[in-house]
Ligand SMILES: Nc1ncnc2c1ncn2[C@@H]1O[C@H](COP(=O)(O)OP(=O)(O)O)[C@@H](O)[C@H]1O
């Protein structure tokens with residue numbers, strides 16, 4: 001059985017995973033994405049690993065490496081298909097909606113004028129996000145037409161064509177917190193509330209100063225999260241939800257989720273559960 005972990009940097013999570021593997025007597029071989037050199041044509045590679053845990057923080061590296069490894073018969077967690085969908089908010093919202101999972105109302109536009117049309121349908125405030133990104137970077141709450149025009153103008157000036165894909169979403173009036181649930185295989189293993197703070201503003205990401213506290217996994221919460229991840233296939237995910245006036249809504253599924261701030265409040269050994277799952281997958 002050969003297990004690998006593919007990453008960009010030695011983050012707190014990657015260290016916790018390596019330690020958890022060691023404790024279980026499992027070898028987790030390190031694959032650093034920036035050091036990879038893929039022979040794509042002549043004698044193009046062969047299967048080396050049974051399972052790879054993909055934790056690259058670069059979306060492009062992660063997609064290419066995952067495609068490459070899967071093509072050689074390695075199970076990658078998360079799969080290429082899951083990474084492609086979870087890494088793009090438009091695809092993820094569409095899949096959630098198609099599966100009947102409650103999700104905030106969302107439009108995608110490719111030019112400022114159609115983005116303004118979306119805003120007139122959604123009303124203000126609304127939330128505009130880049131389709132690719134994390135840590136709430138460039139996730140903006142927009143309160144009126146003037147702020148929307150300013151945001152659109154600055155996005156139009158950017159060189160990156162992906163920044164000109166306008167993802168506009170209804171603003172969910174959440175109660176100063178949202179929910180992150182960790183799903184491993186067929187189980188929602190732990191959940192946290194992420195609270196917004198003075199430092200984080202309306203944003204709750206712990207990487208931005210939000211704080212975490214334990215959120216019990218109720219049958220309702222478990223059911224909605226498992227239904228959400230079913231759209232991208234079994235694996236390891238962080239499901240983000242908000243408590244709206246009409247119940248829970250899922251706004252995204254993260255395919256390489258951080259968990260460093262979630263072990264203490266939940267009391268769940270998340271990295272150990274992840275390693276156990278990798279071993280289980282390798283035996284399949
Ligand atoms: N539609 C929304 N209404 C209210 N708050 C939102 C909405 N969408 C996202 N947020 C808040 O913005 C933050 C980041 O949003 P998210 O979509 O998860 O982006 P990222 O992938 O960057 O984490 C979270 O704190 C979340 O609560």
Ligand SMILES: [Mg+2]
Nearest residue numbers: 135136240252
């Ligand atoms: Mg998020």
